[in-house]
Amino acid sequence: MNRPAMKKAVFLCIIISSLLTTSPDSVCLALSDEQAMNLQNELKGRQTGERIAAFAEQFIGTPYDIDPLGTYVTHKVIVADERVDCMYLAFRAVELALSATPDEAIQVALEKRFHERGVLAKGRVVNYDDRFAYGEDMIYSGKWGDEITADIGKTVAVKDLRSGKNVIMLTPAEAIKGMRGLRNGDILFFIKAPQKALSNELVGHIGIVRTTDSGVYLIHASGRKGKGGIVKKKELGDYLKKMPFIGVKITRFP
Numbered sequence: 252m253n254r255p256a257m258k259k260a261v262f263l264c265i266i267i268s269s270l271l272t273t274s275p276d277s278v279c280l281a282l283s284d285e286q287a288m289n290l291q292n293e294l295k296g297r298q299t300g301e302r303i304a305a306f307a308e309q310f311i312g313t314p315y316d317i318d319p320l321g322t323y324v325t326h327k328v329i330v331a332d333e334r335v336d337c338m339y340l341a342f343r344a345v346e347l348a349l350s351a352t353p354d355e356a357i358q359v360a361l362e363k364r365f366h367e368r369g370v371l372a373k374g375r376v377v378n379y380d381d382r383f384a385y386g387e388d389m390i391y392s393g394k395w396g397d398e399i400t401a402d403i404g405k406t407v408a409v410k411d412l413r414s415g416k417n418v419i420m421l422t423p424a425e426a427i428k429g430m431r432g433l434r435n436g437d438i439l440f441f442i443k444a445p446q447k448a449l450s451n452e453l454v455g456h457i458g459i460v461r462t463t464d465s466g467v468y469l470i471h472a473s474g475r476k477g478k479g480g481i482v483k484k485k486e487l488g489d490y491l492k493k494m495p496f497i498g499v500k501i502t503r504f505p
Contacts, residue, residue, distance in 0.1 A: 431467070441494065
């Protein structure tokens with residue numbers, strides 16, 4: 252397959268049948284089911300992280316989801332690829348990478364996006380109140396890879412205000428020093444300064460690592476709720492130097 256052809260130059264507009272119960276919303280997806288399956292077939296046998304990074308790349312250029320809850324939560328669906336925020340980008344890249352078909356990816360999503368398990372009824376998720384609303388809970392659950400923060404560099408403690416516990420993170424400087432230890436598909440969870448947390452959240456942003464011969468990159472949905480943005484691929488070291496976060500935690504799928 253011609254990989255550049257897989258990238259989204261223009262959106263493929265389709266009707267999501269699961270939305271038709273309320274209104275015939277026409278939306279544009281980054282990948283059609285056929286494109287997703289073709290890439291899933293192409294990536295068979297590759298390491299999990301390589302598959303995650305490859306799917307994350309397909310979303311580069313996708314508009315940022317300005318819905319405060321997330322379009323997928325508001326519409327109670329699993330797939331809403333027309334706009335993505337940082338958490339949804341991580342969700343979809345992993346779910347597509349861990350499955351052989353787009354339909355199987357939905358089943359992976361029902362297992363991974365929730366503390367227990369998501370439930371579908373007539374194409375709608377009926378228990379999004381059980382979802383992972385906080386990035387730190389994704390880490391603690393173990394569903395989103397093994398935490399490898401301490402394997403990448405020297406850690407420091409930071410307080411998780413919601414649990415009251417001290418947890419580890421890498422400072423930006425230490426993360427830069429350890430960048431070469433990162434692999435394709437590693438998930439980076441960026442830590443907020445406690446005084447900037449609006450709901451005592453620990454994680455303020457999520458991105459996915461892409462490594463190449465030319466360097467280490469971050470693929471992330473760069474934007475703000477209510478304002479917009481876009482999915483970008485940025486040199487990770489440069490991002491770590493300029494980011495508004497105090498540190499990072501890292502998970503990796505085996």
